[in-house]
Amino acid sequence: MAPISHAINKMKLGFTSSAGGRLDADKFHQSHLFYMDDLKVYSNSADNLERILEKIHRISQAISMVVNAKKCARASHEPHNAQVQIGSPIGRTPSSEATQDIRSLSVGETYKYLGIEQRLAIEPGQAWDRAKSKFIGTVELVWDSDLTFGQKASFTNSIISMMTYVTRNSFKSGGTFRSTLKRADDLDLSMRKLLNKLKARYKASSVARLYLPRRQGGYGLTSVRDSVADSTIYAWAYVCTRVELRKQLALFQALARRTKRSVISDANFVLEETGCVAYVDSLRSAVLFNETEYTEPRELARAVVSSMRNMRNAERYSTWKNLVAAGKVLHSKLDLQVLVRYLEQEMKRIMELEESLELAGGESNKLATAIIARIEEKMDGINQAKENQVVVRNCPTRFSMNECTG
Template identity: 30%
Template sequence: MLEKTQYGYQFKIGTKIYHLFYMDDIKLYTNKKRDIDSLIHLTQVYSKDIEMTFGIEKCGRLIFKKVHSMLTVGLRMPNGTIKYIEKGYKYLGIMQSNINHEAKVRHKALTDYKKRLWQILRSQLNAKNQVMAINTYALPVIKYSAGIIKWTEEAIIETDTTTRKLLTKQEALHPKSDTTRFYLNRKNGGRGLKSVQQTVKEEKQSIKAYAASMATSDTLLA
């Protein structure tokens, strides 16, 4: 329905994009202000038809002229007003505007990672299960943004160092233990912890491989 309106955002290469859609989160694109308002109304009407709540309090509208955002009033809807976004918005957990707010996303990811790491280390889990919990509960916070925002090598190394220091402080890692063995999988005699460095590397490679596989059918990825 959105594509039939022909209101999408057209790139210089000719490709037109109408929306990003994941589960119940949607982001709409157009070249003109009046067109985006039409797509928003269309989405609202369709949501009502299928009896799906249109979460207007979570919606926002951001309009750019070239690279600069334009101050506008909110868009009035039957069930409220969609607010004007001035400094950016969050889509699928990533702060954005006309660019990704990389510094903010990195800071939040690191803060959440350390918070989860402390939760694990203060728990009553044994050494083996602590490592498993870090791999499955703490590291995904960093993995989620890898390949979407830039992680400097310095930040990655520093985070791995901080992880080992916290483990040592909680007596979960001996200060003189072999670092290489710590990250070696258990089948080969290691502790099995995945490093932040390896996590970021694998995720970037995964996204790169996916983009390459889709390049033949998507001109934006070619």
């Protein structure tokens, strides 16, 4: 691959942007991308693209490398021209026999690079909608299985990366960052409705508790919106601290100053939303955060994301704690009388739902009475604790028949 990369760079026919500065040293040049054996070429015109393809063909023959034309495609985008209708051809007709087997894309046709479907004139959100459909289908299978709640939550958290991957690789055609977060919020809502449908959580349950870590009494699920924000910070940290990406950083900063969307503008929105402040030194490829200077992208991203998560968890914990009923399990001083009165009211509902509970006649009444007796027994122990400094965590919300009546 090295001979091809060297030849493409030597031709100097790639795309050039002056957004980072008017001096040649400040301009951003992009001629091609290589990843393993996948090559993506950029040029400043359709004619020059044809010349690059011919050069690649000659070098490939010289080093006995075969280019699979069936997996190749070309496209030409001229944004200042009149809009082209979907299906109309773009680019020029191949002028040489060497490149004629490479198909020319029409507007609306797609190709894949590194597994990501790409095309010109893509409508915002299309890639997200396709990924969302597969994501919801997979999540429904998981939550309808016999796995434990913790296993289901862990698996769900692991496949959320599917959505963040799509977001970071299609942000240019995904509208504003606010619209991206709105799609993430909508997916979180769809997830909660699915859990309600599968009886994995109650409809009136605290949303804040759902996304709290289990060590804080939460369910341990990860919010899609949070994942999108976190992945944005990781991309931002990489661009800001890599010396070899200074020109790209200058380009993204210039776009942000012009209110154009880039990874810098997205990250600035996330930082502002979570109350985090970071100072970027673009000349030294360093970032100052919480009075610490970072030059390694992973260390910077982990520090910022950790601070953001702590802020979110504190806010959600407070929201859950302040709820009239659900927050009772988080209080150091539990009101036994209020709790017992609440259970006595629920006893009537249990009796009315006797058939749906699949209990024999009268057993529901025994179950409710056993629950009240068990709560009273627990409260006697709590009231004897020194200085009333007791925090009840992971308070059980359900009792099995054997536990309550055995």
